[in-house]
Amino acid sequence: MPHDSSAPRPARPPRGHPSSFAHHVPDPAAAEPLRGGAAPRAWTGHHRDLRILRRAYRRQRRVTTFAVLGCFTLFLGLCAGCPSLMDRPVTGGLSTGLVIALAQIPATWLAVLVYERTARRHVDPLAHRVNRSVPWASGEQGRKR
Numbered sequence: 001m002p003h004d005s006s007a008p009r010p011a012r013p014p015r016g017h018p019s020s021f022a023h024h025v026p027d028p029a030a031a032e033p034l035r036g037g038a039a040p041r042a043w044t045g046h047h048r049d050l051r052i053l054r055r056a057y058r059r060q061r062r063v064t065t066f067a068v069l070g071c072f073t074l075f076l077g078l079c080a081g082c083p084s085l086m087d088r089p090v091t092g093g094l095s096t097g098l099v100i101a102l103a104q105i106p107a108t109w110l111a112v113l114v115y116e117r118t119a120r121r122h123v124d125p126l127a128h129r130v131n132r133s134v135p136w137a138s139g140e141q142g143r144k145r
Contacts (some may be wrong), residue, residue, distance in 0.1 A: 049133060054128040060123060064115045071107050075100050
């Protein structure tokens with residue numbers, strides 16, 4: 001049977017356009033729960049694992065950054081707001097301001113160590129789980145047969 005492409009067709013809106021969903025009739029079978037009466041979960045699978053990993057990594061970066069910047073900002077605030085407190089001698093001729101300034105170095109190292117520990121305990125297992133769930137993680141995609 002020959003195909004006549006000259007017949008006029010109704011114009012279709014572009015994919016994803018709101019009017020393209022106007023004639024959508026939901027399938028009643030799709031609304032039924034799955035086995036065992038459990039409702040289908042919308043956010044599962046590989047994409048969910050990636051979202052969890054990104055959220056954990058983002059939380060870790062924020063907490064560490066705000067902790068280190070908070071210590072530094074506190075030091076600057078004390079220098080600007082309470083210079084008499086920062087000039088007081090503590091021990092051996094060191095002033096309070098100098099002791100606090102020198103304490104920022106170990107505080108930064110402590111933040112790095114805490115960052116590494118939380119990465120190993122919380123973020124790395126999530127990354128390994130995501131890595132196991134993708135086919136190219138084991139090198140199968142790049143192999144030649």
